[in-house]
Amino acid sequence: MVRDSHYFPVIIIGGGPAGLATSLTLSARGIPHCIVDANEVPVNKPGEAIPPNAKPLLKQLGIDHLIDNKRHLPYYGNKACWGDDTLRQEEFITDVHGHGYLLNRLLFETELREHITSALCTNFWGYKLRLVEQQDQETIVRIEGSSESHELRCRYVVDATGRKASVCRQLGVLKTALDEQFALTLQVPIRNNMAHQIHIEAIENGWWYAALLGQSQMNLMFFASKSLIPAKSDLPEFLENALNKSIYIKKLIDKSLLPLNATEIRVIPAGTSCLDVPxxxxxxxxxxxxxxxxxxxxxxxxxxxxxxxxxxHTLADALDGKQEAFDVYRYLMENAFQAYLEKLENHYALEQRWPQSGYWVNRINMTPVA
Ligand SMILES: Cc1cc2nc3c(=O)[nH]c(=O)nc-3n(C[C@H](O)[C@H](O)[C@H](O)COP(=O)(O)OP(=O)(O)OC[C@H]3O[C@@H](n4cnc5c(N)ncnc54)[C@H](O)[C@@H]3O)c2cc1C
Incomplete structure (x- = not known):
């Protein structure tokens, strides 16, 4: 059943960190809007590290209290084996912002959602985007829940749907993928006490990542080229081989956990991609x-x-007739992305041990993937 058509100046599709921060800012600027997410309650997502220099932004958004509590772990630095066989330690102790955080990601996104309490924001949790269509001066957005659908209208629709960029796809705007990296992720019990640090180790066909998750589990991820990842049933053997090639990461894993359980391994895209214009x-x-x-x-x-x-801020300014705000947004985002690309290329170029490896050759030559 399609319910009545509601108008909002802005409709945000996607209630992850980006969509929720957009909502918080629109509320602070007094702009009525709605936010839509396919999941009725947040689901667990990979990725938990928040570096120390994120703190001023969290404060600016008024959400610093959400991470500065004991249910998220302090993150004191990195231990990395990259470029040669040495394990190097980078401590945040001298960082002006102190330590970072290893988030309990599900808790963080749950509390962030609960923080969206402004009367200016209407929530549609558990509704999936079905259609975006331009009609005259308005945009029609069709969303579908488990028992009913809504047709919403707006001036601006925000794509905050994550890597899938579902709004852009509906509008025929495609992203460019700069590589074909995927992550194999799983959670395993920790062996002994584990440092509140991120452990990174490069091997011939990819790299490992391990970080504490709560007091007794760790997030374990292996990053590899999509083309080298085998069928689901062969993933445990693939990961075990990759563990055996490591010098340090394998020491974090209790051998009694092997072979790993194929059903617990998730394979997800984890490369770099971008829109031409945001x-x-x-x-x-x-x-x-x-x-x-x-x-x-x-x-x-x-x-x-x-x-x-x-x-x-861009949308609030644009609704106030300041269209140049979009160019400012583009300038800021593109510059940040360019700076990231430079750092990324430099970082991957440090690893020269396997010049014949399909994975490392692809990392170093960051060319768009068709
Ligand atoms: C393996 C891996 C490890 C990572 N590790 C880290 C890390 O340590 N630190 C870090 O900072 N980042 C990390 N990241 C990246 C980080 O998780 C993302 O950058 C972040 O989640 C992006 O936030 P977002 O709001 O843009 O998108 P998302 O968090 O993906 O949120 C998108 C939201 O849109 C909703 N949605 C999607 N499609 C629709 C639809 N059609 N209709 C309605 N709703 C929809 C989804 O339900 C979701 O809630 C990692 C990513 C990966 C893949």
Whole structure:
């Protein structure tokens, strides 16, 4: 059943960090809007590291109290084996902002959602985007829940749907993928006490990531080229081989956990991708929908929150007749993305041990993937 048509100046599709930060900023600017997410309650997502320099942004958004509590772990630095066989330690102790955080991601997104209490925001949790269509001066957005559908109208629709960029796809705007990296993720019990640090290790066909998740579990991820990842049933063997090639990560894993359980391994896209332009006449993209970052950067959550902050101000200004706000948004986002690309290329270029490896050759030559 399609319910009556509601008008909002802005409709945000996607209630992850980027969509929620856009909503918070629109509320602060007094702009009525709605936010739509396919999941009735947040679901667990991979990725938990928040670097120390994210703190001023969290404060600016008024959400610093959400992460500064004991249910998220302090993150004191990184241990990385990259470029040669040495394990190097980078401590945040001298960082002006102190330590970062290893988030309980589900708790963070649940509390962030609960924080969206403004009367200016209407929530549609559990509704999936079905259609975006331009009609005269308005945009029609059709969303579908488990028992009813709504047809909404707006001046601007925000794509905050993450890597899929579903709004852009509906509008025929496609993202460019700069590589074909995927992540194999799983959670395993920790062996002994584990440092509140991120462990990174490069091997011949990819790299490992391990970080504490609560007191007794760790997030374990292996990053590889899509073309080298085998069928689901062969994933445990593939990961075990990759573990055996590591010097340090394998020491974090209790051998009694092997072979790993194929049903617990998730395979998800984890490369770099971007839109040519992050806005159009009636839409604007934020977070991963606009620019998706390689997790080696630990940049996605913070960048999504930051993009949401600037997107909210951009839309508020545009509704006030200041169309140039979109160009300012583009300038900020593109510059941040270019700076990231430079750092990324430099970082991957440090690893020269396997010049014949399909994975590392692809990393170093960051050319668009068709
Ligand atoms: C393996 C991996 C590890 C990572 N590690 C880190 C890390 O350590 N630190 C870090 O900062 N970042 C990390 N990231 C990146 C980070 O998770 C993302 O950058 C971040 O989640 C982006 O936020 P977002 O709001 O743009 O998108 P998302 O968090 O993906 O949110 C998009 C939302 O849109 C909703 N949605 C999607 N389609 C529709 C639809 N059709 N209709 C309605 N709703 C829809 C979804 O339900 C979802 O809630 C990692 C990513 C990966 C893949």
């Amino acid at each position: 806005y159009g006449a009636n839409w604007l993209a934020v977070g991963d929908a606009a620019y998706a970052y390689d997790p080696i950067s630990s940049y996605g959550i913070t960048s999504g929150l930051g993009a949401g902050y600037y997107a909210g």
